[in-house]
Amino acid sequence: MNNYAEILNKCSRCGGCQAHCPLYTETGREPFVARGKIELLENLQSGNLEWNDTLAEIFSTCLLCGSCTENCPNGVRTDKLIMSARKELVDARGLPIIKKNIFHHFLKYNGRLNKAGQLLAIYQKSGLQKLLRTSGILKVFPMDLAKIESILPEISGKSFRNNLPISRGISHPKLKVAYFTGCVTNLVNPQVGYSILKILEANDVEVIVPEQVCCGIPAIASGDLKTGRFLAEENIKHFTGLSVDYIVMDCASCLSTWLEYPELFSSDEAAGLMPKLVDINRFLVEILDIRINPENELGIKVTYHDPCHLKRTPGGKTSPRELLKRLSPSYEFVEMDMADRCCGSAGSFNLTHYVLSQKVAQHKINAILDSNAKIVASACPSCIMQLQHSLKNNNSDIQVKHTVELVAQCLNS
Ligand code: SF4
Ligand code: SF4
Incomplete structure (x- = not known):
């Protein structure tokens, strides 16, 4: 076991993190909040507990959203504790078989990832996806495969990096x-x-x-x-x-x-x-301090979702909003409630914990709907996929775009 003592000792067990943890809000279960995990880690460290399936599940159930740390009076870095615990778990018990295959046989190899992207695009465009969805066959698989499969956005099938446009060339770049x-x-x-x-x-x-x-x-x-x-x-x-x-x-x-x-x-x-x-x-x-000056006075309402991983970096909250404000009068920026609350995506959390992830997302979707925006912008492709899927689940036609897609559109106007 790694030496977590320094971080663990900072926790005063005040329970303040409960009010800020999106997973505790949904489950009301202490093992899912920072304090509960800290308690378990102390028991692991002292030898009172050993890694087992239940503990593996508890430590995989965290969004790493950082909300607990942000609101902790003692600055306990729960995200770091959980990352260390997950490493200990892998050292002790190995990776789950699916992750092991993906990480060891795909993630390191661009060629294989590109091929997987092409196959997924064929699966979607050939009609096979539609056939499998309507046949109901996906429902007979474990892990709720039908729901997991439904998160897949439309895959392009063509690697961007392998299909770069020819640049006009800039003689004196800034x-x-x-x-x-x-x-x-x-x-x-x-x-x-x-x-x-x-x-x-x-x-x-x-x-x-x-x-x-x-x-x-x-x-x-x-x-x-x-x-x-x-x-x-x-x-x-x-x-x-x-x-x-x-x-x-x-x-x-x-x-x-x-x-x-x-x-x-x-x-x-x-x-x-x-x-x-x-x-x-x-x-x-x-x-760059770009000036966009769109000509079309469309006034389309656009709101913004803060990715957890961006909002705490310098300018991470202000820059995307300022960028959207510079798209006026084509777009009118409107702030939504709880814009910086986690959307529940958290990398692959929405695949491994689909139902819980969608419960977390629903708060965000309600805030988006209340904002009356026609478009939600964000700056994290993973959040964008989650919001697209959850809005679709809510029968909403609100579009989700990366901020730069809107900026590029305005360059045409
Ligand atoms: S992690 Fe922070 S907020 Fe949570 S119980 Fe410990 S000291 Fe309190
Ligand atoms: S990182 Fe987020 S999900 Fe994980 S314990 Fe902290 S608040 Fe809860």
Whole structure:
């Protein structure tokens, strides 16, 4: 067992985290809130408990949303405790078989991921998906496969990074950036990537898209630090030594994972890259200070959902909102209630804990509906997929877009 003592000892057992934990709100169960997990970890550390199926399930049931830490009077980093516990669990019992296969045989290999994306696109476009859904056959599988399958958004099937448009070339660029695309933009929604290229080119920023692999968050959050380290080292190798001013990202989860690289892997190269990392919203607002001036006075109401992984970074709350405000009069920004509450996506949590995840999402959906917005914008592809799915479950036709998709649209107006 790792030495958690320092963090564990900071907890005064006040129970304040109960009011802020989205999972405690839904379940009312102490093991799902920070204090309950801390109690269990102390018992594990002292040898009163050993890892078993129940404990494995409890420690996998956390959104890593950070809400408990943000509101803890003693600043207990529950997310760090849970990540350490998950690593201990993997060391003690290994990874679940599905995760093991995905992390070890797909995540490290772009070619295999691209092939999987192509097969999923064929599955969706060939009519097979429709056939299986209407036949009801998915319901006979364990794990509620029908529900899990229904989360799948429309997959593009064409890797963004393998289909980059030819740049018109910028003779005297203002800035030069390297773009880390993340897996979802690369394989699911390349429109986000094309939007970023279009916006940056229109603002005289030269963009390069270096070779790269998954940021590692699925493996790291599951306790598989070996795979996480492999992926981090690959990315650090590809981005070190580039002659660029910034490394831009469109995914809040990728950015937060990169920001953890130096701490997770004690790498000097990783530490050297940190000052260059920037979320695309912040880059456009604080660094480029772009002016969009859309001509169409459509006044379409748009609201914004804060990804947990972005809202605590510098400018993470203000930049996306400022960007949306600059889309007036085409879009009218409206704030929704609980904009910074977790949507329940949490990487693969919505797949492994579908029902609980949808209960968490419902609060967000109610707030979106109350806002009267026609569009929800966000800055995390994982949140975007979750919101699209949950809105569909609510028979809503409200669209969910990445902020940069709206900006790129306005460049045409
Ligand atoms: S984690 Fe923080 S808020 Fe929760 S019981 Fe401990 S000290 Fe209180
Ligand atoms: S990180 Fe979020 S889900 Fe996990 S215990 Fe804290 S508040 Fe609850």
